[in-house]
Amino acid sequence: MEMKITHPIPKDPSRPIVITGPCSAETEEQVMKTAQMIADHDIKIDLFRAGIWKPRTRPNNFEGIGFEGLQWLKKVKDTYGFPVTTEVANTQHVFEALKAGIDVLWLGARTTVNPFSVQEVADALKGVDIPVFIKNPINPDLQLWRGAIERIYNAGITKIGVVHRGFSKFGDTIYRNVPQWQIPIELKRNFPDLMMIVDSSHICGNRDLLFEVSQTALDLNYDGVMLESHCDPTNAWSDAKQQVTPFDLKEQILDRLVVRKTGANDPDFQEDIEELRSRIDGLDKEIMQLLGNRLKVAEQIGLYKKKNNIAILQQSRWNEIIDKAMEQAEPMGLSKEFVSKFLKAVHQESINHQEKIMLGESSVKKV
Numbered sequence: 001m002e003m004k005i006t007h008p009i010p011k012d013p014s015r016p017i018v019i020t021g022p023c024s025a026e027t028e029e030q031v032m033k034t035a036q037m038i039a040d041h042d043i044k045i046d047l048f049r050a051g052i053w054k055p056r057t058r059p060n061n062f063e064g065i066g067f068e069g070l071q072w073l074k075k076v077k078d079t080y081g082f083p084v085t086t087e088v089a090n091t092q093h094v095f096e097a098l099k100a101g102i103d104v105l106w107l108g109a110r111t112t113v114n115p116f117s118v119q120e121v122a123d124a125l126k127g128v129d130i131p132v133f134i135k136n137p138i139n140p141d142l143q144l145w146r147g148a149i150e151r152i153y154n155a156g157i158t159k160i161g162v163v164h165r166g167f168s169k170f171g172d173t174i175y176r177n178v179p180q181w182q183i184p185i186e187l188k189r190n191f192p193d194l195m196m197i198v199d200s201s202h203i204c205g206n207r208d209l210l211f212e213v214s215q216t217a218l219d220l221n222y223d224g225v226m227l228e229s230h231c232d233p234t235n236a237w238s239d240a241k242q243q244v245t246p247f248d249l250k251e252q253i254l255d256r257l258v259v260r261k262t263g264a265n266d267p268d269f270q271e272d273i274e275e276l277r278s279r280i281d282g283l284d285k286e287i288m289q290l291l292g293n294r295l296k297v298a299e300q301i302g303l304y305k306k307k308n309n310i311a312i313l314q315q316s317r318w319n320e321i322i323d324k325a326m327e328q329a330e331p332m333g334l335s336k337e338f339v340s341k342f343l344k345a346v347h348q349e350s351i352n353h354q355e356k357i358m359l360g361e362s363s364v365k366k367v
């Protein structure tokens with residue numbers, strides 16, 4: 001199916017799209033004061049955001065002010081001229097938001113994860129012409145993200161963008177939600193014209209990494225940033241650790257962000273990059289050949305193990321491989337984390353092939 005998706009909001013190519021405002025609308029004063037601070041610092045924003053209905057992981061946290069907050073967003077729009085956006089998760093949210101004249105809607109990560117909810121929102125949007133941003137699902141499932149885009153598109157919405165807010169994790173990482181950049185990059189390969197925004201606030205979960213993550217996204221050709229800002233961040237009713245004042249948003253993040261050229265127009269640059277890219281292609285081919293050779297040797301070991309009735313996994317041998325590789329990795333400038341992940345994947349592939357051999361499905365030619 002050919003999809004004709006267009007940008008949900010216009011883009012000025014000289015600067016990133018900026019969507020900002022508090023995590024949640026708490027009081028009329030808090031919403032208006034935040035908007036006023038944005039205006040006072042002359043921050044160029046494309047959308048003012050605030051959550052009206054908040055999907056909280058556990059009960060008894062602030063679950064949003066509800067529909068009365070929509071009027072405060074309207075007041076922001078009337079007073080400062082900022083188009084406004086909020087999250088919708090069911091039919092009633094859509095109905096109330098449309099009634100209040102909200103300019104742009106977004107689907108949150110906990111909605112995208114559930115096709116029933118996405119379909120409910122899509123059905124409520126039938127016949128309506130409103131731009132919609134779709135956040136990634138909380139779990140790293142590209143197909144769910146695609147599915148949500150398709151459901152909203154099938155309802156007749158064509159102005160669609162996506163917001164990358166990171167994926168749930170298990171165990172310790174520096175992020176609240178791990179970015180897994182390869183997933184949005186793959187999505188962009190499927191939908192090349194899709195407007196892509198990074199929500200650094202929910203990826204980071206704290207103020208410290210916001211600039212770094214936002215810059216990484218721009219270096220990956222994202223169109224802009226969604227960053228939570230609040231007139232009094234430390235006392236925010238939700239997501240206090242990750243919100244910044246409008247002043248810090250400008251000084252610490254927006255003014256420091258660099259939009260790099262895509263480079264398409266400069267012939268010298270183009271030639272240099274082409275040469276470097278062909279070197280990368282050549283190296284990738286060599287890596288594939290080497291991996292193929294490695295696998296053939298592993299298969300021969302598998303045959304030998306089968307003949308001698310030896311178990312596939314030899315823990316001491318595996319430890320030896322990892323230790324040796326770690327030693328070699330460091331002077332090459334490769335991180336231990338990468339080498340360990342890479343070798344685990346290579347090792348798993350060898351085990352899979354050796355298992356097939358044990359089961360008698362050998363693809364190894366007799367030597």
Ligand code: PEP
Nearest residue numbers: 023051108109110165202
């Ligand atoms: C939010 O934007 O405040 C929010 C709840 O985000 P997410 O759906 O990404 O968790």
Ligand code: MN
Nearest residue numbers: 023228238239
């Ligand atoms: Mn939030």
